[in-house]
Amino acid sequence: MAGDGTIGKACDVLDQVAAFARPVRFAELLESSNFPKATLYRFLQTLTNQGMLSYDLDRQTYTPGLRLVRLAHAAWTQSSLAPIARPFLDALSRETGETVHLAQLDSNQVLYVDKRNAAQPIEMYSQAGKVGPAYCTGVGKAMMAFLDEAALNRAVSQQSYHRFTDKTLTSEAALRADLDLIRNRGYAVDDEEHEPGIICIACPILTSGGRMLGAISVTGSTERMNFDQLETWVPRVRRVAEQIGAEAQAWRFPETRPSADTDRMQAT
Amino acid sequence: MAGDGTIGKACDVLDQVAAFARPVRFAELLESSNFPKATLYRFLQTLTNQGMLSYDLDRQTYTPGLRLVRLAHAAWTQSSLAPIARPFLDALSRETGETVHLAQLDSNQVLYVDKRNAAQPIEMYSQAGKVGPAYCTGVGKAMMAFLDEAALNRAVSQQSYHRFTDKTLTSEAALRADLDLIRNRGYAVDDEEHEPGIICIACPILTSGGRMLGAISVTGSTERMNFDQLETWVPRVRRVAEQIGAEAQAWRFPETRPSADTDRMQAT
DNA sequence: AACACAGTTTCATTATTTGGAACTGAAAAA
DNA sequence: TTTTTCAGTTCCAAATAATGAAACTGTGTT
Known part of the structure; x- marks a missing residue:
């Protein structure tokens, strides 16, 4: 690198x-x-x-340094899916009542670019910018599954395969098998692979040409629900992912981007 | 530069x-x-x-690029006052019911590092990272007033003095006069200098040694209130600024910083 | 087919980075 | 107090990387 x-x-x-x-x-x-x-x-x-x-x-x-914060604001606004995805995440969060994540891939790690938290609705930026492992999270696997072959090989070989729980996939082979499955059925699942008690479903965000842009997920805890209940949301999540993908494709370039900075500053 | x-x-x-x-x-x-x-x-x-x-x-x-978002997360967590100030901002926002900003100085511009919005409590990161002019905002003037002489000269000379409203201070002399006033009474005021209808009070955040770290402000609109009402909050804001300053000084360096990353990831 | 033009590559020249080693100053040990 | 130590800083000749004018490519246009 x-x-x-x-x-x-x-x-x-x-x-x-x-x-x-x-x-x-x-x-x-x-x-x-x-x-x-x-x-x-x-x-x-x-x-x-x-x-x-x-x-x-x-x-x-x-x-x-703080200059990074300034630059990142621009990056988040322009390069991330967050501004486009925002209303969809809001809706999804409202409907499901569960935690919702929007992630993109950065250096073959999961970079969370936005989040809606069921319980505590504030807490945003503390999450945006956080990174996580790709091989044992729903969004990570959903994204990797839809990389082209070269990128996928690179990604798969760069994972650490640290065993977080006894369900963590700890080999390249196991991961590849799961990715094949994900590619076929169109969504990924995290069955307590990263944290005990935490399960999730995730769908990739793709362009119509099939290029992978990111992923969204709905997360739940085994205390409150099981997989069958969570998987109920798959069609809805998939649909949202498709909508975000479509918008992302369309949006890029009204030559001056309308107003990614949504709210009036009212600052002082 | x-x-x-x-x-x-x-x-x-x-x-x-x-x-x-x-x-x-x-x-x-x-x-x-x-x-x-x-x-x-x-x-x-x-x-x-x-x-x-x-x-x-x-x-x-x-x-x-997204790498900036990753790096900025670290910057925000470590270099900004945001993690320290968070509970104070929450409290101040609850008490006043008005918009509250936390800002720091970056390249002699105001960099907003956190915010509580009265009306719409979400919206965080879209603000964190935003920059604004220093010479016509409450936080900007509060910060400049407490720079040491060399830094102040640099700051004052680098402002654009663009006239946003007819109350904007548009000369170095006018700004310097206001800064003297601010230094004496300990807080700054923005009387529709940046946006019509928007007024604010702001206090600097200082170390005990007098080093300027940032500023906080409470913003209101002339539709709902006048300056006298807003200035009611000055003692409270000043106290919060002092508390943040004191914590900032103390906090830095329990050798491994306890847990700047507050919440469990629960991601996937 | 010829043209225009944004974007890309080349390569000899130039300027910057490099890093071993020597220096400084403050704090710990003698 | 004097010596030692060590983190942090500066120096400078050698090595390396950046430079930019000019030539090239390939796509889309007249």
């Missing part, structure tokens, strides 16, 4: 800082990277200077 | 793509940048390759 000259290296550094998920010291980064001291130092300086990292002078620590 | 070697240029390109706020063609970028064709081309390739941009093969357009 690495290695586009200077820019690639700089991105690696960003990822590394982000990966710590807490403020990091120079020394810690030095250890976990394989850049020489001076090189890493200069990268950190430059990135900080650019606002891609932020440096706490007192504690001498780095964290990802 | 520009010019840290290759990395700086790459960041410029990212900003440029983001600035279009819609998918952009190569030619459009070429026109608005001053990079030579081949140079710009290679930057776009590399950034796309890294997931910092995404490229629509069909339409031949670039948009900011």
Whole structure:
């Protein structure tokens, strides 16, 4: 994955800082990277200077910078399916009363780009941007199943196959078998493969040409329901996925995108 | 602002793509940048390759990439005041029933990092990441007023002073005068300077050492209230700002940050 | 068939990055 | 106090990567 000259290296550094998920010291980064001291130092300086990292002078620590938040807003608005999918997610969430996720694939990981939570309806951004494993989540498998062969091979080979529960698929072969099944029936299932007690169904979002754009899922808990009940929703979820796919295809390009930023700022 | 070697240029390109706020063609970028064709081309390739941009093969357009969303999640969680401020914003929003903003300064612009909206309580991430002008918003002025002299000079000189309404402060002198006032009384006011009908009060968030971290505001509309009513909330807002400042100072560094990622994923 | 034009590739030149090593300053150990 | 240690910082010749003018490609147009 690495290695586009200077820019690639700089991105690696960003990822590394982000990966710590807490403020990091120079020394810690030095250890976990394989850049020489001076090189890493200069990268950190430059990135900080650019606002891609932020440096706490007192504690001498780095964290990802706010400029990323600004840029991500644009990314979320333009590159993600979230603005298009929003009304559909709202509807689906209302109808099912369950947690609904919208995800896309990033570096063969699941990137959650939007969410509706049954219980606690706030909590949005804390989820958008979160990543998860692809091989043991409904959305992850739904997406992988509809990649073209080359991309699928890459994706499948890059999974970690960590055993989260005793139902987790822990081999490439098992995953491939499940993906074939998913491709045939058109939806994926997560039967407590990632977290005990959590089950879900997921449908891929595809263009009419068959290109995979993302996936949506409805999640439930085994305490409140079983699979048969959850699968009741499959036709509805599939239909929503189709609608999102169709809109995504149509939407792109009224030359100036109408108003992805939906609500008036009213800020101050 | 520009010019840290290759990395700086790459960041410029990212900003440029983001600035279009819609998918952009190569030619459009070429026109608005001053990079030579081949140079710009290679930057776009590399950034796309890294997931910092995404490229629509069909339409031949670039948009900011999803990797930014992933990185921003980390930035928001770690570098912003949002996780610390969350409960305070919730409370303030409940008590006042008005729109509440949390902002920080990024490139001398206001970056909204969190929000509670009176009317429509969802809508979070669409706001987090949005930027606004500093010289004509409550939070912007509250923050600028408490910058140290060097930073303040830079900030003041970089404002655009565009006249949004006939109450907008449109000169450096007028702004500086207002900032002095704000510094003395400890809070800022936006009297329809950005949008007609929208008024707000804002308090800076400071460390005990006086370093400015951000600001919070309560916004109202002239239809429903006047300034006297709104200013009733000043002591409360100031207190919340102080609490957030104190927590921010304390929080940073239980060596492994307890759990910035608050809620269980339950994803799939 | 000829043209126009957006997008892509090439390659010798130029400028930047690189990283070993030496330096600094503050804090811990003697 | 003096010495040691070590994280963080600076330096500079060598190595590498970025540069950009110009040539090319291929798609869609006159």
